[in-house]
Amino acid sequence: MLHPLADALVLGVVEGLTEFLPVSSTGHLIIVSDLLGQGGEKGKVFDIVIQLGAILAVCWEFRVRIGRAFAGLAHDPVQQRFAVNLFVAFLPAAIVGLAFETQIKHYLFNPASVAAALLLGGLVIFAIERWYSRKGEARVLSMYDMTWSDALKVGIAQCFSLIPGTSRSGATIMGGMLFGLSRSVATEFSFFLAIPVMFAATGYELAKNRALISAGDLETIGIGFAVSFVAALFAVKGLIRYVAHHDFRAFGWYRIALGIATLAYFWR
Numbered sequence: 001m002l003h004p005l006a007d008a009l010v011l012g013v014v015e016g017l018t019e020f021l022p023v024s025s026t027g028h029l030i031i032v033s034d035l036l037g038q039g040g041e042k043g044k045v046f047d048i049v050i051q052l053g054a055i056l057a058v059c060w061e062f063r064v065r066i067g068r069a070f071a072g073l074a075h076d077p078v079q080q081r082f083a084v085n086l087f088v089a090f091l092p093a094a095i096v097g098l099a100f101e102t103q104i105k106h107y108l109f110n111p112a113s114v115a116a117a118l119l120l121g122g123l124v125i126f127a128i129e130r131w132y133s134r135k136g137e138a139r140v141l142s143m144y145d146m147t148w149s150d151a152l153k154v155g156i157a158q159c160f161s162l163i164p165g166t167s168r169s170g171a172t173i174m175g176g177m178l179f180g181l182s183r184s185v186a187t188e189f190s191f192f193l194a195i196p197v198m199f200a201a202t203g204y205e206l207a208k209n210r211a212l213i214s215a216g217d218l219e220t221i222g223i224g225f226a227v228s229f230v231a232a233l234f235a236v237k238g239l240i241r242y243v244a245h246h247d248f249r250a251f252g253w254y255r256i257a258l259g260i261a262t263l264a265y266f267w268r
Contacts, residue, residue, distance in 0.1 A: 111266040
């Protein structure tokens with residue numbers, strides 16, 4: 001274990017850099033927290049709270065688009081349809097998460113489960129990228145052309161991200177591509193879908209576990225939050241540039257390598 005502030009710094013960097021990449025921020029936090037000796041319910045609450053820093057980075061990066069969406073809710077049918085799509089995509093994981101929260105945390109929040117999900121997720125990325133490269137042009141080339149059924153399919157895919165190590169962004173991006181969205185549209189919709197999902201998850205955990213947080217924890221939470229925000233800004237900007245010219249196979253290789261390394265370390 002490092003100094004608590006150093007732990008917060010490390011975990012903030014890990015959260016910010018991995019939240020929007022298809023590599024699983026939760027999985028990384030579980031692994032790194034275990035290495036740092038940070039465990040228990042309080043550690044899990046810290047990990048979830050600092051995610052808010054990452055999601056605020058997305059809000060900042062897309063602040064103009066978000067402002068336009070809010071401004072058009074009353075009169076713009078395009079923005080209204082987009083808001084409905086976000087709500088439809090949000091619901092499946094929210095329902096499944098609430099129903100199986102206890103079981104997921106008890107059985108799956110451990111390095112072995114994370115390693116298995118990392119490995120399987122890497123293979124899924126290879127399979128979907130291979131299929132995507134052969135099928136020709138995507139059906140949906142703009143986020144505003146998505147139907148509610150497209151959004152529902154992405155929302156169902158997001159349910160797999162409740163398994164630590166799967167990756168919320170990975171599940172929604174790969175699921176979106178599989179269901180007809182272009183790579184850039186799937187990535188962009190994943191960013192926007194993260195906003196209600198992560199605000200809801202953070203708010204829920206804070207309300208449920210507020211007794212675990214004391215005034216003495218505010219400094220470490222603040223550091224983790226701020227570092228997560230800055231790191232996520234770099235990650236979001238970098239991923240947007242990356243998907244314009246590359247596929248996601250590199251992340252598949254990374255997941256497999258990390259999964260093997262995790263199994264080797266924790267099962268030695």
